[in-house]
Amino acid sequence: MKLFSLLLCLILLAGCEQGANNPDLQRLTKELDQTLQEAHQFFEGATSTGNELATKEVEKLFTFEYRVEELDSSLSPEEMQEQLQALGQERWECFHAEPQAKSLRFFCKRRPKTYLRYIPKLL
Numbered sequence: 001m002k003l004f005s006l007l008l009c010l011i012l013l014a015g016c017e018q019g020a021n022n023p024d025l026q027r028l029t030k031e032l033d034q035t036l037q038e039a040h041q042f043f044e045g046a047t048s049t050g051n052e053l054a055t056k057e058v059e060k061l062f063t064f065e066y067r068v069e070e071l072d073s074s075l076s077p078e079e080m081q082e083q084l085q086a087l088g089q090e091r092w093e094c095f096h097a098e099p100q101a102k103s104l105r106f107f108c109k110r111r112p113k114t115y116l117r118y119i120p121k122l123l
Contacts, residue, residue: 065111067087067110069092069105070105071106091111
């Protein structure tokens, strides 16, 4: 909004007959130039940040997070199922289990959250 106001004032003053020697016109020209430079720097930074975020989101499509969970073997099947269901609620997929002395060790994986995963479903 500030940029629009400055630009409008500059155009109105430029249309006056007083010309380039007008101190108000010179001041507004300086303010407009400074505002344009600030906007350019802002958008330049936003573009590089956007590119970095997009790159990170694409990398998430090809990576896994891993978790090892150990459950006491003295648990009833229902209790063990409840704990495994809790892992599933957090999007963990247990792909391997190893018996230990007094427990079961589960190896789980999941893909990191990214909104890019939903794009093919939208098309």
